Each structure stands twice: as C-alpha cells, then as structure tokens.
Amino acid sequence: MLRLMNSIPQDENIHLGADLNGHVGEKDEKFERWHGSFGYGNQNQDGKRILEFSASCDLAIINTFFKKKDTHLITYESGRNSTQIDYSLTRRKHLGRYKDSKVIPGEALTSQHKLLLSVYKLPKPLKICRYVTPKLKWQKLYDPCGESLVKELAEKIRSLDVTCSTANKTWNEFERFCRKSAERSLGRMKPRKGPFKETSW
Structure with a gap:
C-alpha cells in the first residue's frame, strides 16, 4: 500500500475512504499534523498503525479535523459498543479543500456502520x-x-x-x-x- 501511495504524483489530490478497523483515539500529540485532535474514544494498536501509515504518506485523517458531537463521530455501533473505525484521508497539503466531515446519524450503510460524509470544495x-x-x-x-x-x-x-x-x-x-x-x-x-x-x- 505504501509503494502504491508513493507512486501517485504529488500534485494529484487523494481521497481515501475506508473501514480501517482501528481506533485512532480522541487525540494524539505525536501525530498532531495528521490527527486533528477531534477523534473519538481510546486509541488501540491498530489505530496507531493507521497514524504511522498516515505520517509516512503525509495523509491527514479528515474526520478528526472537524469538532463534532459524538453522534457525528461514531461510525460503528453494535449493541452498547460505539466506535470510530471508518476514516477519510487526504494529502495534508490538500486538507484546506475540505469544508466539513461528519457522520450522518441514522443513515446506515449496513446494520452497524454509519455513513461518513466529507464535503470537498469544488473549483x-x-x-x-x-x-x-x-x-x-x-x-x-x-x-x-x-x-x-x-x-x-x-x-x-x-x-x-x-x-x-x-x-x-x-x-x-x-x-x-x-x-x-x-x-x-x-x-x-x-x-x-x-x-x-x-x-x-
């Protein structure tokens, strides 16, 4: 994946959206360039690997850069468990092109996953x-x-x-x-x- 990312020209805009199955946590000062400090929950090992990958490719996790209520941050709910495991990523230098990023409560893609929406400024x-x-x-x-x-x-x-x-x-x-x-x-x-x-x- 890292080799694929490095093969994309630097002037091309990248938008990655995926269920990365990791918790990046509410904030992480070590990765504050790529983590906007508006995440949800506690960080786990898979979430740390997501941040390390973001740092190596200079990708910002878009939905951690917009301050939202918990209902607009939680991307996965099952029973009493509520987590943030779906993320949108883009080049850090292109982060300013995004106007908003949030979860749409009640609009479920599956029975547990919520719809994550990122708003991009078109020229x-x-x-x-x-x-x-x-x-x-x-x-x-x-x-x-x-x-x-x-x-x-x-x-x-x-x-x-x-x-x-x-x-x-x-x-x-x-x-x-x-x-x-x-x-x-x-x-x-x-x-x-x-x-x-x-x-x-």
Whole structure:
C-alpha cells in the first residue's frame, strides 16, 4: 500500500475512504499534523498503525479535523459498543479543500456502520470566452439599402437555372448568395465581448 501511495504524483489530490478497523483515539500529540485532535474514544494498536501509515504518506485523517458531537463521530455501533473505525484521508497539503466531515446519524450503510460524509470544495466553473458572430441588421430591410437588397435577390432568383442542378444544390447556392448580399447591403451589429453566462440549468 505504501509503494502504491508513493507512486501517485504529488500534485494529484487523494481521497481515501475506508473501514480501517482501528481506533485512532480522541487525540494524539505525536501525530498532531495528521490527527486533528477531534477523534473519538481510546486509541488501540491498530489505530496507531493507521497514524504511522498516515505520517509516512503525509495523509491527514479528515474526520478528526472537524469538532463534532459524538453522534457525528461514531461510525460503528453494535449493541452498547460505539466506535470510530471508518476514516477519510487526504494529502495534508490538500486538507484546506475540505469544508466539513461528519457522520450522518441514522443513515446506515449496513446494520452497524454509519455513513461518513466529507464535503470537498469544488473549483469555480471556468468562464468560457466564445466568439459570437454578430447578427445581420435585418431591421434595415425597410430602409433604402433593404430595397436594393430585395431587388438584387429578385434578379438572382430569375437568373437561377434549376434545370441543370438539384434542388439542394440550387438552394445552398442561393442561401450563400443571400447571406453575402445581406451582409454587404445591411451590415452586421457590433461583436459582443465574452465571457457569456451559461444557462442556469
């Protein structure tokens, strides 16, 4: 496991969530860089091994860094026994990216285990700068320039030879002519500057 962790590039974020079956205890001053001193219960030998592994990989135990009531720390209940054996771990340098970590009381994954939730801050969505083609000034159709455009299109229609071409080819040719003529006669609006907002949904 240690070899696998060391093979992951240091700039990649790691989030480990598992039933590690050990008790790290309420706090441990020796491992305070990786243990946030807000754990639950007493430490045992397996919990010490978890802390040693965290220290060797520089992993913070996320759910020990947020002060919570016992009901939000206990991850396992069976009869009268209540313990904390499920943990979330991340690189110590990335700990600040987490907003919260707690157990959801009553939401059980199995009959004994509780659901442990860690809240991660997602980066803000990037604003995309897109080029938007300025629209043609179709409102100028009723101006003198619009009248000349209509005459030009009428002459083009009369000159079309539909006998030597397919309907699609004739239409595509006429469409290109319409766009070029309209842009030359009517002009385009000023280009809009981005970035543009996405739709809310």
